[in-house]
Amino acid sequence: xxxxxKRENLSRMHYTPFKTRIYAFLLDYLVIAIYCIFVVGTxxxxxxxxxxxxxxxxxxxxxxxxxxxxxxxxxLYFILFESSKWQGTWGKKKMSIRVLDRAGKRIGLGxxxxxxxxxxxxxxxxxxxxxxxxxxxxxSEITIMVILYVAMFTVLIYLLSPLSNKKRKTIYxxxxxxxxxx
Numbered sequence: 001x002x003x004x005x006k007r008e009n010l011s012r013m014h015y016t017p018f019k020t021r022i023y024a025f026l027l028d029y030l031v032i033a034i035y036c037i038f039v040v041g042t043x044x045x046x047x048x049x050x051x052x053x054x055x056x057x058x059x060x061x062x063x064x065x066x067x068x069x070x071x072x073x074x075x076l077y078f079i080l081f082e083s084s085k086w087q088g089t090w091g092k093k094k095m096s097i098r099v100l101d102r103a104g105k106r107i108g109l110g111x112x113x114x115x116x117x118x119x120x121x122x123x124x125x126x127x128x129x130x131x132x133x134x135x136x137x138x139x140s141e142i143t144i145m146v147i148l149y150v151a152m153f154t155v156l157i158y159l160l161s162p163l164s165n166k167k168r169k170t171i172y173x174x175x176x177x178x179x180x181x182x
Contacts, residue, residue, distance in 0.1 A: 013104065013181040015168045016097045021180060027091030032074050039069055059135035063127055071124060075116050083112035092180075102177050115176035122158070126151040 044051055054065040081089040087098035087106050099115070101107050107115070129147040132139050139147075162168040173179060 013100075015166070016095075016180045016182045018162045018168055020095050020097060020182065021162065021168070024089070024091040024095040024097055027094050028077075028089045029091075031077070031090055035073065035077075036070060043069070057135075059131040059137055062135060063131045066127060066131075067124070071120065071127070075120055078116040078119070079109065079112045082115070083107050083109045088180075097180055097182050099178050099180055102179070104181075107176075107178055111176050111178065115172050115178055118172035118175050119158070119170075122151040122154040125154070 051065070055062045078089060082092075082099045083106070085106070086093050087100065092098065099107055099112075101111060126148060129144045129151065132144050132147075133141075137144075158170055158172070161170045161174075167179060169179060
């Protein structure tokens with residue numbers, strides 16, 4: 001009886017259309033933007049004397065500080081929600097979509113971490129390049145520009161990959177062994 005119910009539920013799942021995934025991400029981006037406004041508007045104001053030296057010195061320290069204040073919390077949002085009983089972030093929940101493993105089960109923390117790390121890799125590569133444009137570095141300007149173009153090209157591939165297959169999988173879905181279903 002339980003197996004029949006699971007088979008019936010799996011057969012009703014549909015791979016989520018690209019447009020729905022974009023809407024879900026835009027809703028999540030709203031959450032991210034609110035968090036960033038909070039960090040920039042509140043934390044950086046209250047702790048300005050502590051944070052200013054961290055962002056005005058070494059590009060490595062500036063990037064690490066940015067990672068701890070922005071990238072890590074945003075990544076944890078995706079990791080924890082997508083591996084939770086919700087099986088997705090707030091945006092995915094609002095759009096009635098879920099992230100599952102290949103067998104149609106909830107993903108664990110490990111798989112969610114891999115998926116999120118790959119998803120945000122271009123973001124971190126872009127941060128690496130930007131901090132080296134802003135702060136003095138040993139890298140040439142051409143090298144930094146190549147790094148930034150690679151990051152942008154990777155994002156473009158991420159955006160186009162769901163349009164290239166019937167299961168609407170992104171590169172990070174393929175690598176992490178996940179699927180997004182409605």
